[in-house]
Amino acid sequence: MLLSLLTRYLRRYWPFLAGVLVFQFVSALAALFLPTLNASLIDEGVANGDVPYILRTGGWMLVVAFGQILAAIVATFCAARAAMSIGRDLRRDIFSRVSAFSEREVSQFGAGSLITRNTNDVQQVQMLAMMSATMLVMAPMMSIGGIIMAVRQDIGLSWILAVSIPVLLIGVAIVISRMVPLFRSYQSRIDTVNRVLREQLTGVRVVRAFVRESIEEQRFRVANTDIMDIGRRVGSLFVLVFPLVLLIMNVTIAGVVWFGGIEVDAGNTQVGTLFAFMQYVGQILGGVMMASFVAMMIPRAAVSAERISAVLASETTLVPPAEPITVMPRPGEVTFDNAEFIYPGAEQPVLSGISFRADPGETVAIIGSTGSGKSTLVSLIPRLFDATSGTVQVHGVDVTQADLSVLWRGIGLVPQRPFLFAGTVASNLRFAKEDATDEELWHALEIAQAADFVRERTGGLDSEISQGGTNVSGGQRQRLAIARAVVRRPEVLVFDDSFSALDLTTDARLRQALWRELPDVTKIVVAQRVSTITDADRIVVLEDGRMAGVGTHDELLEISRTYREILDSQKGVDA
Numbered sequence: 001m002l003l004s005l006l007t008r009y010l011r012r013y014w015p016f017l018a019g020v021l022v023f024q025f026v027s028a029l030a031a032l033f034l035p036t037l038n039a040s041l042i043d044e045g046v047a048n049g050d051v052p053y054i055l056r057t058g059g060w061m062l063v064v065a066f067g068q069i070l071a072a073i074v075a076t077f078c079a080a081r082a083a084m085s086i087g088r089d090l091r092r093d094i095f096s097r098v099s100a101f102s103e104r105e106v107s108q109f110g111a112g113s114l115i116t117r118n119t120n121d122v123q124q125v126q127m128l129a130m131m132s133a134t135m136l137v138m139a140p141m142m143s144i145g146g147i148i149m150a151v152r153q154d155i156g157l158s159w160i161l162a163v164s165i166p167v168l169l170i171g172v173a174i175v176i177s178r179m180v181p182l183f184r185s186y187q188s189r190i191d192t193v194n195r196v197l198r199e200q201l202t203g204v205r206v207v208r209a210f211v212r213e214s215i216e217e218q219r220f221r222v223a224n225t226d227i228m229d230i231g232r233r234v235g236s237l238f239v240l241v242f243p244l245v246l247l248i249m250n251v252t253i254a255g256v257v258w259f260g261g262i263e264v265d266a267g268n269t270q271v272g273t274l275f276a277f278m279q280y281v282g283q284i285l286g287g288v289m290m291a292s293f294v295a296m297m298i299p300r301a302a303v304s305a306e307r308i309s310a311v312l313a314s315e316t317t318l319v320p321p322a323e324p325i326t327v328m329p330r331p332g333e334v335t336f337d338n339a340e341f342i343y344p345g346a347e348q349p350v351l352s353g354i355s356f357r358a359d360p361g362e363t364v365a366i367i368g369s370t371g372s373g374k375s376t377l378v379s380l381i382p383r384l385f386d387a388t389s390g391t392v393q394v395h396g397v398d399v400t401q402a403d404l405s406v407l408w409r410g411i412g413l414v415p416q417r418p419f420l421f422a423g424t425v426a427s428n429l430r431f432a433k434e435d436a437t438d439e440e441l442w443h444a445l446e447i448a449q450a451a452d453f454v455r456e457r458t459g460g461l462d463s464e465i466s467q468g469g470t471n472v473s474g475g476q477r478q479r480l481a482i483a484r485a486v487v488r489r490p491e492v493l494v495f496d497d498s499f500s501a502l503d504l505t506t507d508a509r510l511r512q513a514l515w516r517e518l519p520d521v522t523k524i525v526v527a528q529r530v531s532t533i534t535d536a537d538r539i540v541v542l543e544d545g546r547m548a549g550v551g552t553h554d555e556l557l558e559i560s561r562t563y564r565e566i567l568d569s570q571k572g573v574d575a
Contacts, residue, residue, distance in 0.1 A: 042272030330396030332360030368542030418481030420469030
């Protein structure tokens with residue numbers, strides 16, 4: 001999974017990777033050549049007191065060292081450029097895929113997990129790509145080249161390397177094998193912390209209203225402690241690796257000094273050769289240590305790559321048609337024909353046998369008890385969900401065959417929980433129509449009964465709106481969301497219980513304005529109060545996901561027991 005993900009994205013930046021290979025190769029050659037020059041300097045120059053040879057060889061050592069530094073800088077730049085580009089592309093592709101998800105896929109992964117995958121997980125893969133490009137190229141060259149050069153210097157001491165390198169590799173492999181399950185658990189714990197934190201921030205009013213601060217703090221403390229426990233276990237493994245590498249390195253060098261000193265004393269080797277051998281040992285074990293460092297990053301990056309690939313491999317249920325219909329024959333018409341919807345894994349459908357039609361300019365109200373499927377029903381109109389059987393037609397076209405951009409341009413949706421973006425009143429309204437003039441914005445605000453309170457705000461249309469609209473009341477937020485839908489001037493307006501936070505007077509004025517100013521627009525209204533929908537052209541009554549009646553207010557009083565029960569339960573409530 002990790003290799004395929006890296007291969008897919010790295011090949012886009014092959015010029016930078018080629019630069020990494022070339023300059024890392026140059027840097028490694030320079031590093032391998034320096035100990036040989038050092039041995040020659042000691043054995044030929046210092047031992048014989050040859051000053052010109054010392055100066056000449058020392059000058060070459062400076063040139064080689066400078067070349068090594070320059071090559072390493074260029075290689076690191078190329079690696080960083082490629083790795084950062086990979087991170088950017090991954091975040092872009094994840095965002096594009098998630099943007100195409102239906103509510104079903106978003107619920108399946110969870111908003112907190114999707115955020116973690118697009119930030120923390122991408123960062124892990126990005127860091128591995130960076131370290132791999134800079135170390136996994138250099139480490140093998142230093143290790144293999146160092147072994148060759150060390151053997152050339154003194155084959156009699158090479159047995160020390162034959163013992164120390166396998167011991168080091170086995171020790172590191174044991175530690176890394178224990179990290180894989182820990183990293184998978186660590187990433188899931190990060191998802192949990194993000195979810196808890198997101199719930200507490202978005203539900204801060206509820207938390208305070210029910211005096212749940214201490215309980216929520218405990219929830220976060222538990223999630224945070226879980227991360228700490230996993231991180232501590234991972235950290236303890238990290239702590240083992242570097243002392244292990246240093247121990248083996250120091251023991252190896254001590255062995256080289258000990259046995260090399262014996263050979264020097266016996267006249268079998270020279271001091272310069274011994275120093276060069278020690279430097280090559282340092283390079284060999286240093287290369288192994290670099291490779292070990294990258295290898296320790298692989299398990300966590302592999303888990304992250306698996307989570308990223310799961311998002312990228314997920315196909316949205318909102319599959320665009322092979323030949324999308326872009327011309328709508330009957331704008332404003334909405335038809336349900338025996339539509340059914342069942343959530344994945346559910347035993348019973350949440351909607352079943354839904355059949356009704358709304359003609360252009362008509363107002364159709366949807367009413368029913370809590371959990372009867374009202375919001376799910378209107379979500380089928382803009383294709384937030386796809387009906388599992390039956391058909392839903394908008395503008396005379398099956399929504400599964402319509403071009404999505406054309407379909408959505410003709411629909412204005414005001415969700416049950418309206419969301420405002422950080423910015424200004426104007427920027428939120430222009431979210432529906434970017435080129436809307438100030439006059440159009442004010443007209444929409446007048447229709448939505450929001451113009452008065454916007455004028456009272458400092459800055460008017462330019463007054464600031466915080467993220468989620470937390471600096472306005474619930475009723476104001478609903479009216480701004482309604483104004484945003486009106487600005488688009490769609491053929492179909494869908495109100496998902498969008499008047500619940502309004503008082504009866506404001507509700508009545510708003511509906512009158514909508515009906516008066518938008519007579520040709522089809523209005524689908526989910527409502528709780530019967531008194532506000534009595535003048536609807538058609539009322540659809542839902543009970544347990546099925547239609548318990550359809551007709552006008554007077555007709556339903558005669559034929560629908562469920563409608564009469566709803567009306568009786570609300571007597572005196574709106575008085």
